[in-house]
Amino acid sequence: MLLAFDVGNTNIVLGIFEGKKLLTDWRIATDKSKTADEYGIIINNLFNYHKLDVGSITDVIISSVVPPIMTSLEEMAFKYFNVNPMIVGPGIKTGMPILYENxxxxxxxxxxxxxxxxxxxxxxxxxxxxxxxxxxxxxxxxxxxxxxxxxxxxxxxxxxxxxxxxxxxxxxxxxxxxxxxxxxxxxxxxxxxxxxxxxxxxxxxxxxxxxxxxxxxxxxxxxxxxxxxxxxxxxxxxxxxxxxxxxxxxxxxxxxxxxxx
Missing domain, CATH: 3.30.420.40 (ATPase, nucleotide binding domain)
Incomplete structure (x- = not known):
């Protein structure tokens, strides 16, 4: 299953996909001061509350507009889900031409x-x-x-x-x-x-x-x-x-x- 992170300035929205189906989603506060372990504990608690198996997550993808939080989330993904997350950014294929000056x-x-x-x-x-x-x-x-x-x-x-x-x-x-x-x-x-x-x-x-x-x-x-x-x-x-x-x-x-x- 895929765990997706949409990191905004105020909230982080998380979703779990099984194939194309969104099984569940959560919204937590964005906190740049939180460590990888603190985010790991929060997410573990969400999984436990919904009776989901952390071990079922095979992939993680993160989109973020808050650069300072990325180190904690990447470390959390590796430590708690044993995966290197896919980061939306340069080098990612999107198939959408961007007609922006930069x-x-x-x-x-x-x-x-x-x-x-x-x-x-x-x-x-x-x-x-x-x-x-x-x-x-x-x-x-x-x-x-x-x-x-x-x-x-x-x-x-x-x-x-x-x-x-x-x-x-x-x-x-x-x-x-x-x-x-x-x-x-x-x-x-x-x-x-x-x-x-x-x-x-x-x-x-x-x-x-x-x-x-x-x-x-x-x-x-x-x-x-x-x-x-x-x-x-x-x-x-x-x-x-x-x-x-x-x-x-x-x-x-x-x-x-x-x-x-």
Missing amino acids: PKEVGADRIVNGIAAYNKYGGPLIIVDFGTATTFCAISAKGEYLGGAITPGVQISAEALYTRTAKLPKVELIAPKNKKTIGKNTVAAMQAGIVYGYCGIVESIVTRMKKEMGSKDVKVIATGGISPVIASESKVIDSVDKLLTLDGLRIIYEQNKIIKI
Whole structure:
């Protein structure tokens, strides 16, 4: 079985695949200070809780946008699973041309998402990934990575409100209960501003990207933890695929795996 790691700035999403089937997935906090043993214990506990055999893992693949954490995760994979992990980066075959001025600048997660979405939905398409940052990635009908846009994430924006102001509270990241933009209390006003304001950002960027791509028939796929909240209020998102990156990691693994004798 394959253990896939999607390492983001806030969370690490893990998934176990048996062939093409995702058996289970977990989300843990990203912590650059944790050692290989600490991550090993956390993952062992997850396996034990779900009655899974650590020995059943034959391969590990890691995609990361947090370089300082890689040493611990690579050491953990070798020590606890007895495998050298496959790392998404230079030298990995993806089959997707990167039409960026400097392809090395594109985050591994953006490429993985692009590969997964193109394989699952075809092109042309736009992927909106609601992570610590929100990324917009454009993929052509030919499966080329055209580029994209990056904005502060929803949670970063929300945290700025209550950490940089004296009286505004921390609020749940959901639309107001009455679905109104004109809030009648502070919590509702903040939720309206955050959720509907972010819908405006998404709709504006997606509309502009579609125009630049020269097609109105562009699929828009949302992924990431907060994606269902924004997608439910936005008019431009066609599908939500919260575990898109894990699917991309499986696809990349299959393209690059070495048959063990």
